[in-house]
Amino acid sequence: AFDDPAKCDSTGQRIADLLMDLYFICDLGINMLTGFHEGGRYIDNPQRIASQYVKGGFSFDLVVSFPVAWLEFAITGGQCSQSLAVLRLPRLLRLLRILRILRVLKIFKLPIFKRILSIDPNLIRLVKLLFGMVAVTHVAACAFWWVKRNDPFLDDWMREQNVAWSGDPSLYLISLYFAVATLTTVGYGDVHGVTDDERVYAMVTMFIGTILFALIVSNASGLVANMGAVDNLYQHKMQGVRRFMSHWKVPKEIKRKVFEYYDFHKQTSVSNEVGILLDLPLALRSELCFFMAQQTIARVPLFKKAQPEFFAAIFTSMELVAFIPHEVVFEVGLFCAML
Numbered sequence: 001a002f003d004d005p006a007k008c009d010s011t012g013q014r015i016a017d018l019l020m021d022l023y024f025i026c027d028l029g030i031n032m033l034t035g036f037h038e039g040g041r042y043i044d045n046p047q048r049i050a051s052q053y054v055k056g057g058f059s060f061d062l063v064v065s066f067p068v069a070w071l072e073f074a075i076t077g078g079q080c081s082q083s084l085a086v087l088r089l090p091r092l093l094r095l096l097r098i099l100r101i102l103r104v105l106k107i108f109k110l111p112i113f114k115r116i117l118s119i120d121p122n123l124i125r126l127v128k129l130l131f132g133m134v135a136v137t138h139v140a141a142c143a144f145w146w147v148k149r150n151d152p153f154l155d156d157w158m159r160e161q162n163v164a165w166s167g168d169p170s171l172y173l174i175s176l177y178f179a180v181a182t183l184t185t186v187g188y189g190d191v192h193g194v195t196d197d198e199r200v201y202a203m204v205t206m207f208i209g210t211i212l213f214a215l216i217v218s219n220a221s222g223l224v225a226n227m228g229a230v231d232n233l234y235q236h237k238m239q240g241v242r243r244f245m246s247h248w249k250v251p252k253e254i255k256r257k258v259f260e261y262y263d264f265h266k267q268t269s270v271s272n273e274v275g276i277l278l279d280l281p282l283a284l285r286s287e288l289c290f291f292m293a294q295q296t297i298a299r300v301p302l303f304k305k306a307q308p309e310f311f312a313a314i315f316t317s318m319e320l321v322a323f324i325p326h327e328v329v330f331e332v333g334l335f336c337a338m339l
Contacts, residue, residue, distance in 0.1 A: 017069035024065040029080045122226045129219055136212060140179035140205055141172065148175075151194060161191075183209035234266055257324060261321065265322055274316050286312040 032053055035044040043049065046106040151157060163170045178191045182205045191333055193199040241262065245255055275283055292315060297303050303310075330336070 014069065014073070019071065021065075021067040025285060028061055028065050029146050031058075034278055068213075122223050126220070126223050128214065129223070132214075133216065137176065137179050141175040144182075144198075144201065145171070145175045147197050150197060153194070173306060179205070182206055183212060185209055185213075201307070238262065261322065261324060273284045274319070277312075277316050282312065289315040 032050055033044055033046065035049055036052055037043070043052070081289070141176040148154065148157075158164070158171075161170070161174055163174065174191060181187055181191070181218040182202055185206050187206075193202045238259075241258065245258065250258075277289065280288065289311040293306075297311070297314070298306070
């Protein structure tokens, strides 16, 4: 977008464009052959996969996968052509590549991506939000330059900004600066619209920026609140504990033991273990419980030869109980209320 229109792309850039188009075309075919889950079953029938994909995101993927570089290569024969009439259509279709950013965002929705990273879903949403902000800003910068290129006094403007056509990163930096200032409705004024087209672009961008800013603030505040929900609950509970011990004037040594217990419980406890196990089907629950038992109750001689089904049944009735050091767990002769 920021190259001199009187110059042709370098050989390396043209090869990279061809390979990128080829990658997206191959990805289109792979999606046509990739199965999906429906009603708890994995569907691998080619006809149903193709039908599901055509009804879903095939149309969008087909548009963004249009082989622009290959079309340009076919028109020019791989040779550098200065004819704007010949290159007008391919260069206009290059704008479709902007939509590929939206297709890349689909990666964050893949279950395998989430399993591999094993990170907080709220953090993934935050990364998607930041990535979307960068993408929108980049597109706005490219759109500004696309409008600016039609300025009849473009050469004078570039001399005023002290930038050159090719190889000068300041050209993109100035466009990005204008995009950020316009989207955030700051508008310093040192870089501003001169022609009517640029003024219309600036107004549209400012309108989009107000909506985008509201969405970013609302989503970011919600994400931050969700990411700290567990800690907030813990701190709220500890405030109640502090008020309780202050009311009863509990000695410092006992206070220390109480706080150490709650810290230990926070680090070792897992919320709703029984609920997680009960949500699983019996076969998977038995397999998981058998694995957990190997690290816990299977070490007890009484349960060494127990079957996996036994562990699946007993684990759903167990609960974590913590004891402080040197505390008596059970004394001989006392009535046993739990195992």
